[in-house]
Amino acid sequence: MELLGGDLELGANSNFTFIYDRQKGIIPAVAKVFPNEEHRFCLRHIQENLKKQWKGKELSDLVWECGRATKLNHFKYAMDELKKMNDEAHAWLCKIPAETWSKSYFSGHTLIVCLNNLCEVFNAKIEEGRDKPIITCLEYIREYLMKRLCVVQKEIDKCQGELSTTATIILEEIKTQAAKYVAKYNGAGKYQVVSTWQDQYVITGFPSRHVVSAIWNKIENGEDAPNVEDWVHPCYKLSTWRAMYLNKIDPINGRSMSPKSDCPFTLAPPKHHTQVRRLKKKRMRGVDEPNSQTTKLSKKFLAVTCSKCHNKGHNSRTCKGQGGIGEVGSKGKTQGKGKTQEKGKTQGKGKGNLGNSIK
Template identity: 75%
Template sequence: MAERVISGDYQLQYGDYALELLNTNPGSTVRIDVYPEPCLSTTTRTFRRIYVCLGALKLGFKVGLRDFLGVDGTFLKGPYPGQVLSVVGLDSNNGIYNVAYAMVEAETTSSWTWFMELLGEDLELGVNSNFTFISDKQKGIIPAVAKVFPNAGHRFCLRHIQENLKKQWKGKELSDLVWECGRETTLNHFKYEMDELKKMNDEAHSWLCKILAETWSKSHFSGRAHTDCLLNNLCEVFNAKIEGGRDKPIITCLEYIREYLMKRFYVVQKEINKCQGELSTTATIVLEGIKTRATKYVAKYNGAGKYQVASTWQDQYVVNLNERSYTCRFWEIIGFPCSHVVSAIWNKIENGEDAPDIEDWVHPCYKLSTWKAMYLNKIDPKIWSFNVGRPKKKRKRGVDEPNSQTTKLSKKFLALACSKCHNKGHNSRTCKGQAGIGEVGSKGKTQAKRKRQGKGNRVGNSVK
């Protein structure tokens, strides 16, 4: 009973939550889906799904300039089975940025298709959209993405691929080699690592070749997403944050998610206020690491805008500053200038030529101005009564007002008299024969004492 008062009732907590959310957060999208009812005369319907995309999240993601989304689902822990579906992107600081979430009956092709169609309407994504999604290959997600966004890229989490491979072929060396294949950014290096994998285990190589390299290796990634992410830990982080609300009733769980997102916006805003410079905090750290590695390279200019960049271990690449192309594909995939480009720019400066600023080669999605724009709109708070269905009292009774069930008045604020000495200020349990304040003196004490003695004698005589 106490749990129902605090968190709400699982059966009764189905109120006008959608309308309340739309009133407090303009621009949001809340869609409710119900089971089809064979009897049309029935006025009620059975709840099946709810989709939520808050207005602040929608506007922030559109200005983030990053066409990359992670999709995943996690189960509910209450008495009614279900799944929480989520779509999570990346902000300018490489932090998670939740876009939309939903509660559905199960992870199926139907529920994922319904979710993706609503997401496409909110983000204004058409059939020819070239967004990039990453998932754990859970049930229904692959055909749903292929149906709603046939031209979109779909990456698979490399950790899950590795775990599936380990079920048949164990060994740390084999697993490490799979990761090397996924991290390589050029086709030549990818083919070399795959050949090494084939030499080690031909069966594992054949099993891995059945999975398209476009879904798990950087060497085959396009530059649309501006990230080299190989893991779907975006959604896993979000699922861990909302774990405390997954065992609650439906509205309590939805409010738990909204409150977490509202608090996260405030925490990120404090970090934005501390940041100084042109780039976000993480982008600045990444660029400094690139500059440190660039000191190990030597660039040689050919006089026509092209540079041959090599390191002490004979790792050679070609950089074309005029066309912004490089054989390592680092800038194309992630949006940062690689160490070879930085080395070429430094060589151009040493020769007394005009060279662009290194920060200008960073994609705008990592700029501090973009980071601020993503969190400019805030999620508004709201007050929701979780005790849906609980009858309210008509009004509160006054202090001196009698209860409707009894005619007795409250004894609060009344000065009661002792039943032994008849003095006020104490009761019979604490009576020591004292006089009440401002009541009686020594004469009252004597009379009370004689009265008690006489009462005792009468009782004694009756016993005899």
């Protein structure tokens, strides 16, 4: 943590926020090196740990509602509902400080996020190069970033408007919800926003549906009011997105073009110790998280077709000649319309009867 602080030029009094997955070694280390930092726990990891003991979609949804609550009253209401559903899970969750995982207790000096998705995405992208030597791994990351910047730049060039693509979609959803509210002005610069329901959800960095309704009311009354897009946090602006991808990564020559070192001695490689088993490359997945990395599709709920009789419901190993009309049955036998004739038996000529036929 001290080396990380030196690389990022962080001091003991810096206003950075650390978010991690409640590892026991990191918690005291961050508290010692950065005593004034804000500490947060990833809500996804909290949910995964809770599901190991208490499963259920309704219980998980209540945990997410507690974490996403932006008001203390909403947080307490969600916790009470959680207690009614499962008292033991509620007691387990209460042991974790709410200021580390619920938005209602966050200070607000940084963006209100409760997930470390940035770290998860980074680990997923370097999966193919993370087990390589350090130089090869860094070269893999450099090439990926070089291509990624080019791809995103093409998407930025297609965008129009003031906000980024995702921010525009979120703001349009807020506007749709704001149409269901009625703003009432009190004459002193304050508004009472009323709706048919009593819930309130605030999306971080965006004006809430209540603010949008109040802005529309000011515009209808002929008052000066900024555009709704002006209330969005600068990090969601298209100009910020364009500035982030403005700098590009230049291609470099290979090792054959590298200058020869003047070092008088040869650096020996470090001692290699072969592990007992193959090193794990993929991350550990949750209890009910689907394994999307598998290369084979599940055959569950699929009808099997027999290669002998071409009927569904069984395979060639369990086929007992249960084919349909006119289809090939078991070896050495053929099926006719309603009758089966054994091999070697022929029909009588001129008499129209079947010799030794079996119905």
